Amino acid sequence: MSMISKQLTKRDIEKSLLMPTDSFGTFPVPFEGDPFFNVTAVDGTGKAWDFPCFVQPSEGIVSVGWLRFLSGKDVRAGDTVFLHRKPMEDGGGDLTASAKLKIEVKRKIRLMGEDIWAVLQ
Secondary structure, X not given: OEEEEEEOOHHHHHOOEEEEHHHHOOOOOOOOOOOEEEEEEEXXXXXXXXXXXXXXXXXXXXXXXXXXXXXXXXXXXXXXEEEEEEEEEOOOOOEEEEEEEEEEEEEEXXXXXXXXXXXXX
């Protein structure tokens, strides 16, 4: 399973999520030539979300439009977004080359001296 993560800033929450272009290297995203592309990911409830993305090559970043996804969630600066790439099984239980992307936002909470991650849904 591949994963990228980023600790969120105030700008990420209020405008758009900014990710380095090289962090998308292990993900099946087609940003060769065209600076606009979409990424579809599934959240913890199974809902699919389309995220419009724009590559800013001069700055080496991808701007991800995700404000609809954040709507209604108590996401704060300092929380962490995780994007996982999980292999899918075909009908016979064999892994295929296709992958499903999963998105999660988590908050680290210190409880009785232990760090735990709470998933924000």
